[in-house]
Structure formats: structure tokens, C-alpha cells
Amino acid sequence: MANDYELSNNGNPICPDDLISLSHLHEPAVVECLQNRYEDDQIYTATGPVLLALNPFQNIRGLYGESTMKRYWEKSESQSKETLPPHVYAIADEAFRSMMRSLEQSLGGSDKTSCDQSILVSGESGSGKTVTTKFVMKYLAALSQRAGSQTKEKQAQVLQSNPILESFGNARTMRNDNSSRFGKFIEIQFTRTGRLVGAQIDTYLLEKVRLVTQSIGERNYHIFYEMLSGSMGAEELRNYFIASTASPDDFKMTASGTYDRRDGVSDKDTCRALKAAMKTMKFSTEEQSDVFAAVAAILHSSNLTFCDLDEYCSLDAHNVHLEPVCHLLGVTAEGLNQALCHFSISAGNDTQVQQNLEIDKAEKGLEALLKATYGALFTYLVTRINDSICYSPDQNESLDENGERPHSKDAPSASIGVLDIFGFESFKTNSFEQLCINYCNEALQQQFNAFVLKNEQAEYEREGIEWSFIEFPENQDVIDLIDKRGSGILCILDDQCRAPGTSDRSFALDVYNKCKNQTRFSANRKQTAVLQFCVNHYAGPVEYTTNGFVEKNRDELPKEATELLQNSFNPFIRLLSTIMKNSSAERNSSSNSASFGRTTVGGQFRRQLKLLREKIDIMSPHYVRCLKPNDELVADHYDRAAVAEQLRCGGILEAVRVARAGYSNHYSHDEFLRRYRCLATPEINRKSFSRNTCGTTSESARVGVQIGKTKVFLRHKAFESLERLRSQEQSRAAVKINSIFRMFLSRVAYVHVRTAVRKSMLDLHAFQNDEWKESKEDNPDDAHLLEFFNRLNKMRHSFNGESFSLVEVWAGQMRESIHNPKPRSEWGNYSPSKPFTWMLVDGLWTKNHDDDLHEC
Numbered sequence: 001m002a003n004d005y006e007l008s009n010n011g012n013p014i015c016p017d018d019l020i021s022l023s024h025l026h027e028p029a030v031v032e033c034l035q036n037r038y039e040d041d042q043i044y045t046a047t048g049p050v051l052l053a054l055n056p057f058q059n060i061r062g063l064y065g066e067s068t069m070k071r072y073w074e075k076s077e078s079q080s081k082e083t084l085p086p087h088v089y090a091i092a093d094e095a096f097r098s099m100m101r102s103l104e105q106s107l108g109g110s111d112k113t114s115c116d117q118s119i120l121v122s123g124e125s126g127s128g129k130t131v132t133t134k135f136v137m138k139y140l141a142a143l144s145q146r147a148g149s150q151t152k153e154k155q156a157q158v159l160q161s162n163p164i165l166e167s168f169g170n171a172r173t174m175r176n177d178n179s180s181r182f183g184k185f186i187e188i189q190f191t192r193t194g195r196l197v198g199a200q201i202d203t204y205l206l207e208k209v210r211l212v213t214q215s216i217g218e219r220n221y222h223i224f225y226e227m228l229s230g231s232m233g234a235e236e237l238r239n240y241f242i243a244s245t246a247s248p249d250d251f252k253m254t255a256s257g258t259y260d261r262r263d264g265v266s267d268k269d270t271c272r273a274l275k276a277a278m279k280t281m282k283f284s285t286e287e288q289s290d291v292f293a294a295v296a297a298i299l300h301s302s303n304l305t306f307c308d309l310d311e312y313c314s315l316d317a318h319n320v321h322l323e324p325v326c327h328l329l330g331v332t333a334e335g336l337n338q339a340l341c342h343f344s345i346s347a348g349n350d351t352q353v354q355q356n357l358e359i360d361k362a363e364k365g366l367e368a369l370l371k372a373t374y375g376a377l378f379t380y381l382v383t384r385i386n387d388s389i390c391y392s393p394d395q396n397e398s399l400d401e402n403g404e405r406p407h408s409k410d411a412p413s414a415s416i417g418v419l420d421i422f423g424f425e426s427f428k429t430n431s432f433e434q435l436c437i438n439y440c441n442e443a444l445q446q447q448f449n450a451f452v453l454k455n456e457q458a459e460y461e462r463e464g465i466e467w468s469f470i471e472f473p474e475n476q477d478v479i480d481l482i483d484k485r486g487s488g489i490l491c492i493l494d495d496q497c498r499a500p501g502t503s504d505r506s507f508a509l510d511v512y513n514k515c516k517n518q519t520r521f522s523a524n525r526k527q528t529a530v531l532q533f534c535v536n537h538y539a540g541p542v543e544y545t546t547n548g549f550v551e552k553n554r555d556e557l558p559k560e561a562t563e564l565l566q567n568s569f570n571p572f573i574r575l576l577s578t579i580m581k582n583s584s585a586e587r588n589s590s591s592n593s594a595s596f597g598r599t600t601v602g603g604q605f606r607r608q609l610k611l612l613r614e615k616i617d618i619m620s621p622h623y624v625r626c627l628k629p630n631d632e633l634v635a636d637h638y639d640r641a642a643v644a645e646q647l648r649c650g651g652i653l654e655a656v657r658v659a660r661a662g663y664s665n666h667y668s669h670d671e672f673l674r675r676y677r678c679l680a681t682p683e684i685n686r687k688s689f690s691r692n693t694c695g696t697t698s699e700s701a702r703v704g705v706q707i708g709k710t711k712v713f714l715r716h717k718a719f720e721s722l723e724r725l726r727s728q729e730q731s732r733a734a735v736k737i738n739s740i741f742r743m744f745l746s747r748v749a750y751v752h753v754r755t756a757v758r759k760s761m762l763d764l765h766a767f768q769n770d771e772w773k774e775s776k777e778d779n780p781d782d783a784h785l786l787e788f789f790n791r792l793n794k795m796r797h798s799f800n801g802e803s804f805s806l807v808e809v810w811a812g813q814m815r816e817s818i819h820n821p822k823p824r825s826e827w828g829n830y831s832p833s834k835p836f837t838w839m840l841v842d843g844l845w846t847k848n849h850d851d852d853l854h855e856c
Ligand SMILES: Nc1ncnc2c1ncn2[C@@H]1O[C@H](COP(=O)(O)OP(=O)(O)O)[C@@H](O)[C@H]1O
Pocket: 055, 056, 057, 058, 059, 060, 123, 124, 125, 126, 127, 128, 129, 130, 131, 132, 176, 177, 178, 179, 180, 263, 626
């Protein structure tokens, strides 16, 4: 594989900064290049419009920090030609500069949306998305500082949203010790002069099932362990009915047996960071203790137990956690018992009949209460953070004559949105969450395709080249399969959730019935037997197991429990219950718009995703795909198969294919001429390039070459052909250069020998004529003289044609190499390399012995 790659990319640097510069961009080549760069601590690589970022799982010296940031912004500010390696800072810088350029252009205009940028970070869990997002945010905050931001408070608050969201929304999983269990889109707001004045965070699909079950080796949300880490004093813990000696082992929801983090980060430290962040965000002491009390209520609730009494059940009154739960939730024990162990059905005439619940239903109700309370707490925190960090106009500012606030110089004019969202997932068992996540990735991939081609086609228009719409891999059919009204899988699920007496089985059967003819859907006998189905996503087929779909999509809190919390003595719990009510009201209201389901998680997610897409569509996107080099989460280990799989799932090669479906290679006229001049006829070769001298002919357009006003556009096939021809021409030229060089060497050798011999012959004549006779008479036994005499004799014979002349051989070699150059591979048995070496050595010998000869 490596050899193929090396051969096919012969002549290219092995690890280019941009993989697009490899003329043969196939999977093994990309994997190999990334490996070479990774081993050289170059974790960032550009691939056309996408930045690839390999997670190093270690701190690389000098890769981040103030001085590195400085290099990137200084390069942009001084417009220097220095090339810096690809970096996440470069992406953030480009987004910021694009925003500023658009703001300058739009000065005076009312169109603001076109200035907005987005940085879309994706990748599988543990690949480094959240860390990347943080680097982007830090870089943007630093640029804002340079733009003359007076107050650092807003920037600090925006950055400090991370520790709060991480404590409540991150958990240790098998794939990442600090895995974000939600999607996040943060819009950072800037003024016209580039000052950061606020931010707004949207979150998506918090994983609630983790609150009640965790897989082996995984933990619940960090906040629970942080509260039990010993970072909080005994007195503070007493307020939450937690003993200072309590450990995660003491609570059902944290007693999974996994208590630490493999990355060595301590819960004590993150607890301190959380408190500091809350302080920066200006949470009052009461607000902080309300939040921690709600967490403690959830911890204690997980330990509640029920007594099974023949036909009904009740809360175990002797359970020591009952009183703390009641106290922290602001409810009575009877009220809680009533809400969890009974339900009422209406019997007409506004009368309600109380029914008892069986123990397993009551336990499910408790789990639902726990999940709903935590979900509401998370929503509260996101809203509270937004209240702090979002730009709000100064209320003291005077209104204009129309009663409107004039556009303040501090008002945001544009924003940069940073998306940190779950990448495509395909596990052994895939459930409802994976369907939502993969649906989201399909939507983002479609948006990516449209962006790449939209931009391309705008350029074609500007350049005035002929083009027709380019075919590109469409995934609308997969999106339809999932969300189309009536026949989409999520819509079928919503219908099932609304109807009484439905189950995962009835859902699966309905899906088989309604989707069987769709090309992207399949379910063989083996799969239908266990209620599974397969969706053929853009990144590959994924098998989904319908078990749990209906319950997860409903995510309902029993009416009784909602009412209980609404009547709590504790105002904060009442606030949380309002959030729960609002979120279900929000889901209910969306059903009025007919396209979304009622009170379902899937319906809400579809609505959120639609809003996200609408936002991203009007922003100029920048893409970062994070890659995880190994599943062991260790440094210096590159698993080629794992990386290849992620490139496939991340749609990297697909993206490149899309980019190449159009005119994938653009050159300015000069660049084009410089590169392919060698293929031109001598007349064209001498001309400078212009559209008029070289207009596009229908023939060139047919083969995939178009000449625009300033650029030449090549389809990938045409590019490959030109590259091939260029490579052949280069080989021919190499042979020519080689032969001319050999000729040069031969000539040097020849000229030396000839000069030496001529001189020697002259000397010889002179010598023979007079001195020789005398010397011989004087020193008849001189050994030196004898040897010299012999050599001269040999040489004379050679020139007289008595033996094969050396000079003849050299002349033959020269003639051969000049008039009949051959590539080295064809030299065969008559390889001139031997005489070539011999000539060289002999030539050198002659040269070095010039003096000897001349002395004769
Ligand atoms: N650029 C980086 N440099 C050093 N370590 C990193 C880098 N990116 C990620 N990591 C390590 O990988 C872990 C997982 O990264 P994270 O951003 O949480 O992944 P994701 O959000 O994709 O699930 C981090 O906790 C950190 O230890």
C-alpha cells in the first residue's frame, strides 16, 4: 500500500500541508500522510476546505499559547507571504478576518447576516472537538483584545461558560474521560470594530438515560462526583444532607464502580473551577446553593426505594434518603408517594379515579422524575449563562425620536458561530440516540455539499465560464427516509408515541411496512426477527435496534409528578417545573405547525436541527474534522484502520469527491502557464497567457478545461491527464538532462586526456630528438625513467592504432549519449554505467596526473 502510494504520488512531498496537493488523493495516501505528519507532531492538516485535526492526547510544546497565536495574527495583519502550517488558529483567524472584511464591505448597508461566519467542528467522541472549540474561543477572545476591547469581563464570562457546561453536561465514557453528552452551538457576537461583546449558547439532545444507567467503565455526569470529592466543606454539604465522609459508593446513581478519570483530572479541581466560573458568571450565593441543592435532591432520589404491597406499592418510609429528598424538593412525603405510586384517570364529568401503580411502574416514574429534573436544571443553567454572556443594550441609553434605541457602537454587528456536535456514530448496537445523531450528520453533510458546490458555482459565474449544474452525491433521500411527513422513521415513531397501546414492536412493524421500498432502507429476515432495521447513510450502513425507541422518544414525566413539583415550597424547584412544563408546551405547540410530533424528543430535535440549519445556511462556514488516532486514548500511537474508518465516517473522502466533482483545480493564468508550459507547442510556449490568445474551445471544455477571466479551471480527470503528460514530459527531460551531463563529463575527460596526450606527444618528439638520448646515455638504469619510457611507448601504440584507442572509446560514448539518449531502465546489459564510471575515474586520473605528464 505504502509503495503504491509512493509510486502514484511520485514527486510530491510526502507530508504536504494540504492533502489536495497530492495528485492522487485516495484513502491509503491520506492515512499515510496523516501518519507521517502525526509522527512529526504536526497534528493539523488541510484537506481543501476542511481542516483535519488529530488528537495528540498530550501537550505538544509550542503548539498553542500566546506566542503561537501571535504568529498567526501577525501573519494576517502584515499580509506577509510567510507560510505557516495549518492550525485551528488559522481557521479562527480566517473566520474573524472574513467577518471583518464583510463588515467593511457592508458599511452603510443594512444586510448584516452575510457577515456571519461559522466554524463547524465534528468528529467522533474523544477526537478533540471540545478542546478545539475552546482553542477557537480563546483565539477569538485574544483577537477581540487586539481590536481594543476595554473590558475583559465579557470575554472571561464567555470562556467561563465551559467549566459550568462541562460539569453538568460531560461524563466519563469508554471513549473519552470528559465526553460532552450534548451538542453545542455558541454564537460569539462582535461589534463592527471586532470587539467581542457577548455570546449565545444553544444546546442539543442532552443524554438523559445516563442518569439512570451507565455502561461498565463509565460514570454519571461529573457534577455528582465533584460534589462528593471533598472539595466542598462539611458545613456546605450539611445543607444538602450529605455527610462529609460520603462517597460515590453511597448513591445508586454514582455507584457504577468507576469513580476516577483516566486523564488524571481530579474532581476536586474541576469543582473549584466550577465554583470560580459561577462566580465569574455572577451567580449569587443563593443561586449557587439552589443549583447544588437540586443536584443533591437528584442524588438522594436515586436511593429511594419502594415497598411492594400485593396490589400496590408505596415509598419506603424508613429509607433515610426520603426526608432529604422531600426537604430539598420542597414536597411532603405523602405528596411524593401519591405522585409516584398512583395515577388518576378521568371518569367523565370532571371526576378523577385514583389507580394504584405496580412497583416497576413506580420505579420508572421515579427515574422519569430524576431525568426531567436534571434536564430542567441543565436548561436553567444554559439560560442563566446566556443571561450573563448575551449582549444586552445599556438600559440607560436614550431612545431616539421613534422610541428605538440608536445603534450603539457596542451593539453586535456580526457573529461567529462555533458548533461542537456529535459526529456520525455506528456501534454494535445503535438506538434512538444514534438515529438522531446520524440524522443530524446527514443534514450537516448535505449543507457541506451545498456549500462547497454553491461557492464553486458562484466563482464559475464570476469567471464567465460555461458550466452546467454539477452532479454531486445527494443524500436528500436518507433525510427523507428519516424525517419525511407520514413515511419518515421519526414521524412514524411520533405517530406511534401519540397512539395508545403502542410498543417498540408495533413501531418496528410500521417502519417495515412504510419504508420497505425506499432505496436507503433495508431489513432482512434476520433483522426483522429481532426488530432491527438498517439505514444506508452517506458514511455507510448502520443497523438500528428498535428496543427502547418509543420510551426514549416520549420521555414523559407523569402528570402527577409534574403537578407535585409545581406546588413545591421551594421557589427554585417551582422554576425547574416551569421549565419542564415549557419544554413540553414547546413541543406541544410545535405540533400545531403540523410538521412536528407532539411531546416527543425526536420532534423537538428535528425542530432544533431545522433552526440550526437555517442559521448555518446564512453564515459562511469553516470546517474542522477532528480525528482520534487510537481508541486507547494514548499518545504516540497511530491506528491506521481507526483513522481510515473515521475519514470514511466523517465524509472526508466524500467531501473531496464532491470538491472534485466540479472543476477541482483552479490556477491563475500565470500559474497555469508556468506549470504546463512544457506541454505547449513552441509558439504558445513563448506567448504569455490570455483568454483571447487561448480561448476555451468546445473541445477543451469537453475534456474538462475551461479558461475564465483570471483563472483556468480543470476537472479532476483533465487535471490528472495533464499531470500525467507533464510527468511523462518531465521523465523525457530528465533523460535528456542526464545524457547531456554524461556528455559533459565525457568531454571533460576527453579534453583532458587529449590535451595531455598531445602535449606528451610533442614532448615525446622533443625528448626523443635530443634529451632522451643524452639521459639514457647518462643514467642507463634509472627505474623511473624506464617506467616512464614504457608508458610513453604504450601511448604511442595506442595512437598509432596498434591497440584499441582509449580516445576512440570515449568518443563512441559521447556520440551514443548525445544522439541516442535512453532512460536508465533501458540500459540493460550494455549499461554505460560501467564505462561511464571508468571514464570518469580515468578522466580524473588523467587530470590528477596532468602534472606528471606535463613534466615529461
Ligand atoms: N489539541 C489537543 N492537545 C492535547 N490534548 C488534546 C487535544 N485535543 C484533545 N485532547 C485530549 O483529548 C481529550 C478528549 O477531547 P475532547 O475535546 O473532550 O473530545 P470530544 O469533545 O471530541 O469528545 C481531552 O480531554 C484531552 O485530554
